[in-house]
Amino acid sequence: MxxxxxxxxxxxxxxALDGLDLDIAPGEIFCMLGANGAGKTTTIKLLLGFLKPTSxxxxxxxxxxxxxxxxxxxxxxxxxxxxxxxxxxxxLENLRYFAGLAGVPDCTPQRLRGWLEQAGVxxxxxxxxxxxxxxxxxxxxxxxxxxARSARGLLLDEPTSGLDPAASAEFHRxxxxxxxxxxxxxxxxxxxxxxxxxxxxxxxxxxxRLLRSFKARDLSARELEQLYLDEMSVAAGL
Amino acid sequence: xxxxxxIVRTELLRMAxxxxxxxxxxxxxxxxxxxxxEGAAWxxxxxxxxxxxxxxxxxxxxxxxSQIVGELTPExxxxxxxxxxxxxxxxxxxxxxGELPVLTAGQAEGYPMAxxxxxxxxxxxxxxxxxxxxxxPAVLAAGRIDLAFVLVWxxxxxxxxxxxxxxxxxxxxxxxxxxxxxxxxxxxxLLGKAAARALLLVAPAVLVLVAVLWLTAAPGAATLLQxxxxxxxxxxxxxxxxxxxxxFARNATQAALGCVAGWLALVVLVPALALGVADLVAxxxxxxxxxxxxxxxxxxxxxxxxxxADAASRPExxxxxxxxxxxxxxxxxxxxxxxxxxxxxxxxxxQDERRLRWLDLLRAGSPAIAFQDALERLAGTDAARARRFxxxxxxxxxxxxxxxxxxxxxxRLLTAADYDHGMPRFVHREAPSSERLGALAADxxxxxxxxxxxxxxxxxxxxRQATFIE
Numbered sequence: 001m002x003x004x005x006x007x008x009x010x011x012x013x014x015x016a017l018d019g020l021d022l023d024i025a026p027g028e029i030f031c032m033l034g035a036n037g038a039g040k041t042t043t044i045k046l047l048l049g050f051l052k053p054t055s056x057x058x059x060x061x062x063x064x065x066x067x068x069x070x071x072x073x074x075x076x077x078x079x080x081x082x083x084x085x086x087x088x089x090x091x092l093e094n095l096r097y098f099a100g101l102a103g104v105p106d107c108t109p110q111r112l113r114g115w116l117e118q119a120g121v122x123x124x125x126x127x128x129x130x131x132x133x134x135x136x137x138x139x140x141x142x143x144x145x146x147x148a149r150s151a152r153g154l155l156l157d158e159p160t161s162g163l164d165p166a167a168s169a170e171f172h173r174x175x176x177x178x179x180x181x182x183x184x185x186x187x188x189x190x191x192x193x194x195x196x197x198x199x200x201x202x203x204x205x206x207x208x209r210l211l212r213s214f215k216a217r218d219l220s221a222r223e224l225e226q227l228y229l230d231e232m233s234v235a236a237g238l
Numbered sequence: 239x240x241x242x243x244x245i246v247r248t249e250l251l252r253m254a255x256x257x258x259x260x261x262x263x264x265x266x267x268x269x270x271x272x273x274x275x276e277g278a279a280w281x282x283x284x285x286x287x288x289x290x291x292x293x294x295x296x297x298x299x300x301x302x303x304s305q306i307v308g309e310l311t312p313e314x315x316x317x318x319x320x321x322x323x324x325x326x327x328x329x330x331x332x333x334x335x336g337e338l339p340v341l342t343a344g345q346a347e348g349y350p351m352a353x354x355x356x357x358x359x360x361x362x363x364x365x366x367x368x369x370x371x372x373x374x375p376a377v378l379a380a381g382r383i384d385l386a387f388v389l390v391w392x393x394x395x396x397x398x399x400x401x402x403x404x405x406x407x408x409x410x411x412x413x414x415x416x417x418x419x420x421x422x423x424x425x426x427x428l429l430g431k432a433a434a435r436a437l438l439l440v441a442p443a444v445l446v447l448v449a450v451l452w453l454t455a456a457p458g459a460a461t462l463l464q465x466x467x468x469x470x471x472x473x474x475x476x477x478x479x480x481x482x483x484x485x486f487a488r489n490a491t492q493a494a495l496g497c498v499a500g501w502l503a504l505v506v507l508v509p510a511l512a513l514g515v516a517d518l519v520a521x522x523x524x525x526x527x528x529x530x531x532x533x534x535x536x537x538x539x540x541x542x543x544x545x546x547a548d549a550a551s552r553p554e555x556x557x558x559x560x561x562x563x564x565x566x567x568x569x570x571x572x573x574x575x576x577x578x579x580x581x582x583x584x585x586x587x588x589q590d591e592r593r594l595r596w597l598d599l600l601r602a603g604s605p606a607i608a609f610q611d612a613l614e615r616l617a618g619t620d621a622a623r624a625r626r627f628x629x630x631x632x633x634x635x636x637x638x639x640x641x642x643x644x645x646x647x648x649x650r651l652l653t654a655a656d657y658d659h660g661m662p663r664f665v666h667r668e669a670p671s672s673e674r675l676g677a678l679a680a681d682x683x684x685x686x687x688x689x690x691x692x693x694x695x696x697x698x699x700x701x702r703q704a705t706f707i708e
Contacts, residue, residue, distance in 0.1 A: 045415075048415075048418075048419050050415065070421050070422065071421070073419060073420065073421040076419065078415070078416065078419030080412075080415050080416055080419075082412050083416060084408075084412050084413035084416055085413075086248075086252060086413075088251075088252045088255045088256065089251065089255075093248075093251070097244060097248045098420060100241070100244040101241050101244055101245070101420045101421065101422050102420060102421055103241070103421070142416075155419075
């Protein structure tokens, strides 16, 4: 569903991504771990078509992102670290807007409320202006959008950074629901504990390269942490 | 509903909920109302002044007729007053107001609206009596707030205030990646957002203009449509400008500064610069120099005619004509004076024509100049119409002189019947409508060219970057 082939991106002399090969199947959650600047966000931006690759290509459901970014995005839902909604509109109006842009049919108030409810947005907040929403609440609206769109690919860029533990747990519960519904998920995160809990596969990235990938269930939390720290200390030259 | 319609609907909702729209609209409405009221008051005063000048002509004619009736008896011949001679004819030529005088009240004050014409007047002085006198210093300092000022200067500010953060709002708040990750192209976002602003800013401004013009001037449908079309075009240009600035600006502050800088450049700086270029390349003739030159010509003509008259006085014993010789001498003097004046005026006129050609060319320097020009043409206060009136007034003076010459040659006196039936009358002839339409189309063309240039730069920017955020 989400594939990259020898994907590279350089910014001037800096190689941000170096020959990345990925293949994330439906129902799989691939967590990218790595320090800042490892190439995680660059990978996501290339899959969204925000950046032009220096070489290689990115495919979403077989569609070359560079050739037809709009069609590729129809199959994707992107969740950035900060989901920004229009503060003048209510949660329901925001969802109607974004679902409408994605071509979701029958965006009736009942269906919109249903999706928001599934994503855990309290009924009392649905018609409140989104300007007063917490970060967790905004993430839930985005998840509601994923549900509404039945997105086949999710690209998550540190989605739980800054969320309190309860909101983070809730978010991951919703994420697993999406996975079970058949979504292919690529998540960039620093949260080793959560990554091991939800991921099918974990990839360690450094200096734009995927150093290694392994099944999440093959390592304990402690082993994962040690592996991560070892790789990062090499990166830092320690 | 397709994506573009969804963007437009949501933007309309957001703008309607924004707190800035209502105060902005109230301010614009108040300014339009005030400008229209000023324009209507000015137009009424101007209309009254023109009517008074036409009344003056009628009164003079009636007075002359009564004088003739009193003087024209054979026994009174020795006591003829001036009214009986053709040289006493006096006329007024007036430039009627255009179809939309309320649009540009200020501009019209620069041109004479009437001329006083009688056979012996020097052609360069026929407008002197009706040129605007000294104004109140407050009016001179502040200028008149007319509708053209509101439209040319303030309409862009209204549109820029409502669209300066067309996209930079999203960029500044970090919404850009989230929005662009939706299956909608950046171009469609921009067009949808611009369309919403066109509906909430440009369209109501045009409707307000149409309503105000309808209420204050009741022009014909064609003129009203032309005014609406040109205003919409000008408004769309500024909307396009705001959209273009948003393709480059990194945040709302930069976008606001870009918009203000563009407004200052195109509305304030370029017109001033265009005038400066015209002054440099084709300066206006020095009015004092021209007046002195023409005065010298008139004096020279008088001196020449006196010498000729002294040399050839009337032979002894010839019967005295009805019209005294001194009037014939004066007619010769005036004719000679006119020949000299025509020759003297020629270089100044050529200089004027050259300047006008340059000014015509320079209106392509900014949509603001082209739009101002179009509004003046719609108002009937444009320089071309004023010059046409002046040419027609001069032609009428020549007609009056020819008529007078016939009376002098035939030694014929004026009669009451002449005043009853035979007096010529000045009627201003407007330019053919095709000429006016051509000029308006040229102005619209300038605005369209600027709009196309914006679109070309915007398209290039979008093509070079797959998204706004690379």
